[in-house]
Amino acid sequence: MISIVIPSFNAGTTLVPTLNALIPGAVDGLVREAILADGGSTDGTLDIAEAAGMEIVRAERGRGTQLRAGAARAKGDWLLFIHADTELDQTWLDHAAHFMARVDRGERAPAAATFRFALDDDGVMPWFLERLVALRFMVFRLPYGDQGLLIPRRLYNELGGFDPVPLMEDVAFVRKLKRNQLVMLRAEAVTSAERYRSEGYLLRGLRNLFCMLLYTFRVPPRVLARLYGQAPGGA
Template sequence: MISVVIPTFNAAPTLVHTLSALVPALVHGVVQEAIIADGGSTDDTCAIADAAGTHLVEAPRGRGTQLDAGAALARGEWLLFLHADTVLEPGWAEEAEAFMDRVDTGRRGPAAAYFRFALDDDGFMPRLVEAFVALRCFLFALPYGDQGLLISRAHYARLGGFRPLPLMEDVDLVRRLKRRELVRLKSRAVTSAQRYQRQGYLLRGFRNLGLMMLYYLRVPPRVLARLYG
């Protein structure tokens, strides 16, 4: 039913946890396959993908290019785009299945779904970041890629898919969806907090905000990718 597409680049430290969270849904037939779209990893990413029985495709590095390459190989009627450092919490599959059923049976129009953002860290700052992300989604209907995106293959094709962007590929696609076509699921997508811990929560938060402002000022994504690091 669902083809999960995960873009990777030297993602070995987190990929095992991301894939493990998909196993129950695979056993119950909700997930049909997992596709790893790799951008030239030099660590054990590809070995992990092979050992896990995923479909591995190599693509030029850049999340937009990698995601679209993975989607092109997908066999499922639904696509779930997921980052390699994001773990879906138990219960996500049942909620996703109910959402897909509503769309497939026509009880609601074509739509895409995303998960609640969470960080795998304790303390005040991680909760503050989560609150700001929730506020951004509520005010602007603008989830990021680390919240996952569940969308039918047909709707994805109508939107034109991911563009070959090295950064902001998630924002670029979501902006082509209407507000009524975006549904927030209650299940959490728990993302690694390593970047925040390494760079500092405040610095990382202001950096992300600055990159978004530059994007809306039409700074080329390749420049944004260099700033992102």
């Protein structure tokens, strides 16, 4: 069964839709637990989590640190990491269950899965960005954290888990996987486009690309977190 781990920091405006999309998994019995790895929220995030029956893990702010703490508390044989502003579409459960069954039955080697990236916005720029992300995965096998990550616990442990860093923990982790150890499921992970709408798609896209280039040149993640323009640990 799956343990879901969601990192959060003041995610009260986005957490409810994220959790609602996971309810069918709990009803079906595939989802064992949902863990909120919180980095010190001061809004209603913790109240929402408590009302939903989530287990709350408090950790030092920083998405990698929070994800690592949440995974350490999880009890499931599978881990699903998802951001607090991302909503899986209605087909995610079927696709995830089929993938997990194949791995558990030994029909394929242990591997991780991610979801198709989508934004909750219409227009040319969201469409273009979604295609760029799909191309990035096809060429580099490089999904970001807002696409979610479903992975067997034993494989997660073998790879050493997430690095305790505020940003780029997703890139650092998937780089540990071999190309044939990562697949994309057909279900969508629909992420909030609020940052793109508020800053502009071009500016936000260039900032993301700039941060990735700096990370490639080994600029420390704590510096990148400031450049990225978010409180580390936020959705």
